[in-house]
Amino acid sequence: MAMTGVLRPGHAQVRVLDLEEAVTFYRDVLGLVETGRDTQGRVYFKCWDERDHNSYVIRQADRAGLDFFGFRVLDKATLDKLDADLQAYGLKTERIPAGEMLETGERVRFTLPSGHVMELYAEKSKIGNGIPLVNPAPWSKARDNGIAPTRLDHCLLYGPNVAEVQKIFTEVLGFYLVERVLTPDGNGNAAIWLSCGQKVHDIAFAEYPEPGKLHHCSFLMESWEQVLRGGDIMSMNAVPVDIGPTRHGVTRGCTIYAWDPSGNRFETFFGGHLPYPDYEPMTWTFDNFGQGLDYPQRKLHETFLTVVS
Numbered sequence: 462m463a464m465t466g467v468l469r470p471g472h473a474q475v476r477v478l479d480l481e482e483a484v485t486f487y488r489d490v491l492g493l494v495e496t497g498r499d500t501q502g503r504v505y506f507k508c509w510d511e512r513d514h515n516s517y518v519i520r521q522a523d524r525a526g527l528d529f530f531g532f533r534v535l536d537k538a539t540l541d542k543l544d545a546d547l548q549a550y551g552l553k554t555e556r557i558p559a560g561e562m563l564e565t566g567e568r569v570r571f572t573l574p575s576g577h578v579m580e581l582y583a584e585k586s587k588i589g590n591g592i593p594l595v596n597p598a599p600w601s602k603a604r605d606n607g608i609a610p611t612r613l614d615h616c617l618l619y620g621p622n623v624a625e626v627q628k629i630f631t632e633v634l635g636f637y638l639v640e641r642v643l644t645p646d647g648n649g650n651a652a653i654w655l656s657c658g659q660k661v662h663d664i665a666f667a668e669y670p671e672p673g674k675l676h677h678c679s680f681l682m683e684s685w686e687q688v689l690r691g692g693d694i695m696s697m698n699a700v701p702v703d704i705g706p707t708r709h710g711v712t713r714g715c716t717i718y719a720w721d722p723s724g725n726r727f728e729t730f731f732g733g734h735l736p737y738p739d740y741e742p743m744t745w746t747f748d749n750f751g752q753g754l755d756y757p758q759r760k761l762h763e764t765f766l767t768v769v770s
Contacts, residue, residue, distance in 0.1 A: 492607025575620030576672020
């Protein structure tokens, strides 16, 4: 399919309680590549196979959670159009100047009815993945460090007004609904999975009374075997695991959920079906959500519903 408009998830900025402890975890255990630090005290990372300067940014704060999540768009003209479209829809936008984040161009920032801050941007410096563009090898040395995911894949966010959030993503930003879990009464959506391309999801939302909550940021692995290897590394480093290794019914992805030292949940993820925008959404009833979450055990883990940052 032609890639236009919003291209992909681009970056997340996450709050941590102890910066250097978090740096050690994300660099040495998860295996991200540190790419810079700025005068605000933020530390920048990328996954080994990402070409842009950064995709995951952390800063120290007195509480964990998500500051914002950003998407890369096709070009500057697209950024300007989506800014105007968001304003026409009734959302207030803010222009963040180029350079406020290291190696990142101007960003358009707006807040969803769920309380989450989103960003769009068109420019970020490319630093490569350690593999030449001519006669490239299948991986770089950075792949040998820690769990070593290939990219920041998606996030799941908890907050109110999911129905209105869905309208913004589908009617303004060009996403489409891939899967959903119905509310217990069957009259609405308790959770939605949205895509802007042919991935099974680029962002997901679940209805929750408190606004602006992070459920998890997800990192893509190359294979199910690499997910299992990641689980070994988590155990070797006493990383607290939430769920898995297992397979989702929703998305069909293979997964382990775990927590960073600050209590931010993260996911190592592989697989998922490949939808097209003309496909009809798949629906899960709430009484079968356990199978949607953990297909082998058919278990709706309590922590999945209640623990957020």
